[in-house]
Amino acid sequence: QKEVEQNSGPLSVPEGAIASLNCTYSDRVSQSFFWYRQYSGKSPELIMSIYSNGDKEDGRFTAQLNKASQYVSLLIRDSQPSDSATYLCAVKVNYGGSQGNLIFGKGTKLSVKP
Amino acid sequence: GAVVSQHPSWVICKSGTSVKIECRSLDFQATTMFWYRQFPKQSLMLMATSNEGSKATYEQGVEKDKFLINHASLTLSTLTVTSAHPEDSSFYICSASRGSGGYTFGSGTRLTVV
Numbered sequence: 472q473k474e475v476e477q478n479s480g481p482l483s484v485p486e487g488a489i490a491s492l493n494c495t496y497s498d499r500v501s502q503s504f505f506w507y508r509q510y511s512g513k514s515p516e517l518i519m520s521i522y523s524n525g526d527k528e529d530g531r532f533t534a535q536l537n538k539a540s541q542y543v544s545l546l547i548r549d550s551q552p553s554d555s556a557t558y559l560c561a562v563k564v565n566y567g568g569s570q571g572n573l574i575f576g577k578g579t580k581l582s583v584k585p
Numbered sequence: 586g587a588v589v590s591q592h593p594s595w596v597i598c599k600s601g602t603s604v605k606i607e608c609r610s611l612d613f614q615a616t617t618m619f620w621y622r623q624f625p626k627q628s629l630m631l632m633a634t635s636n637e638g639s640k641a642t643y644e645q646g647v648e649k650d651k652f653l654i655n656h657a658s659l660t661l662s663t664l665t666v667t668s669a670h671p672e673d674s675s676f677y678i679c680s681a682s683r684g685s686g687g688y689t690f691g692s693g694t695r696l697t698v699v
Contacts, residue, residue, distance in 0.1 A: 514693040572619050577628040
């Protein structure tokens with residue numbers, strides 16, 4: 472059973488602080504990792520994707536991947552109230568050359584207080 | 586950028602009736618379409634995967650005769666919830682696979698069965 476685990480939160484941080492979101496996955500053949508942001512009642516929107524070990528930075532967002540530990544994280548610097556949302560970690564596994572589907576964690580609810 | 590148009594955005598129907606949800610890729614060919622369902626405070630759960638011109642592959646526990654998926658063209662996939670019941674009330678989201686390995690989500694359909 473492939474699983475993606477996240478702390479459901481809520482995670483509350485003050486405006487301007489760094490928010491740290493964590494995710495672990497169970498399937499060692501997982502190849503691609505994604506962070507999505509979902510506002511209430513809306514569809515997920517892609518924040519970051521990461522495929523190799525290490526850090527990947529995009530603006531205020533940094534994704535970190537450690538395949539040995541089966542761990543992926545998302546750091547949000549200078550958090551803003553508009554960052555308040557549920558953050559979904561998703562893992563993609565390809566089998567036999569097929570276009571793999573995404574397996575989602577339950578999401579971490581982030582609240583950034585002004 | 587790649588856009589998937591999903592309609593309707595919300596629908597209320599009577600128990601026992603059928604509802605059709607459409608997802609249309611506007612500027613790319615979606616060879617694979619994924620259909621997800623999301624209950625309140627839960628993550629996205631994959632229901633089925635469909636490839637253009639072939640039968641959909643359903644996840645365990647998803648009734649294929651109840652959730653009819655048609656992917657007749659590279660730009661259109663539909664999900665029909667047949668004989669809907671209140672327990673089918675949920676947020677349904679499609680996701681189209683792009684050849685580059687990325688995914689584009691539709692805006693979601695809020696289904697309420699009364």
